[in-house]
Each structure stands twice: as structure tokens, then as C-alpha cells.
Amino acid sequence: MGCGATRLDLNDHLTESLTQWSNINYEVLLLVFLPGLIFNDSFGLDVHLFGIAINQCIIYAFPMVLVGTALTACVGYYVLPYDWSFNLAMVSCRVLDFDVDMCEF
Numbered sequence: 001m002g003c004g005a006t007r008l009d010l011n012d013h014l015t016e017s018l019t020q021w022s023n024i025n026y027e028v029l030l031l032v033f034l035p036g037l038i039f040n041d042s043f044g045l046d047v048h049l050f051g052i053a054i055n056q057c058i059i060y061a062f063p064m065v066l067v068g069t070a071l072t073a074c075v076g077y078y079v080l081p082y083d084w085s086f087n088l089a090m091v092s093c094r095v096l097d098f099d100v101d102m103c104e105f
Helices: 002-008 012-024 026-043 048-077 088-103
Strands: none
Touching: 026 088, 048 088
16 A cells, blocks of 8 residues: 555655655654553463463464564565665564454454
8 A cells, every 4th residue: 555655646644644654763663562462462361271382382483473574574675665674674564464463363
């Protein structure tokens, strides 16, 4: 959506909003969204199931989250026309990837 809005050179509220979001400081984005996301997941966690699944999470899920984040960040860094730093691409694409993961539940 952002790529199309910037390529069409529109002057509406959506394009202005997308331009402002593309210039946001990645540290602020991380500090605003991450605590709420971590709290949301930890609050609904069953302690017994956590004890059973922690080994599987460490072995399988954690490395694949890192790989998925890195691959999505590469797309954000090399494909999107925003001139993001790689750190900003990592944070933005991780939040995007997390939202996609949450839609599967």
C-alpha cells in the first residue's frame, strides 16, 4: 500500500500518514509496541503448558523467528523504496511479521 501511494504521488491524508510512518525512529517504535506485545502473550500463558513446551520453543521456534525476521527485513531493506536503515527494517518487519503470526490464531 505504501509503495503504491508513494509511486502515484498523491496528496491525500493516507499518503501523508504513510510518509510520516516511514520516517519514524525505530527505537521509539520498538519501545512503544514491544512491551504490550510481550505482556499480551505472557498474560494468557498457562504455566504447566509452558513447562512442557519450553524445550521445543528454544530448539525450533526461536531460531525460525530470527530467520523469518531477517528475511522479512531483507525485503523491507532492499525492495521497499523508503531508504530505511537495516535496524529500522528489522524492527518494522518484525512488527509486521508478528501481526501476521497473530492473525493465524
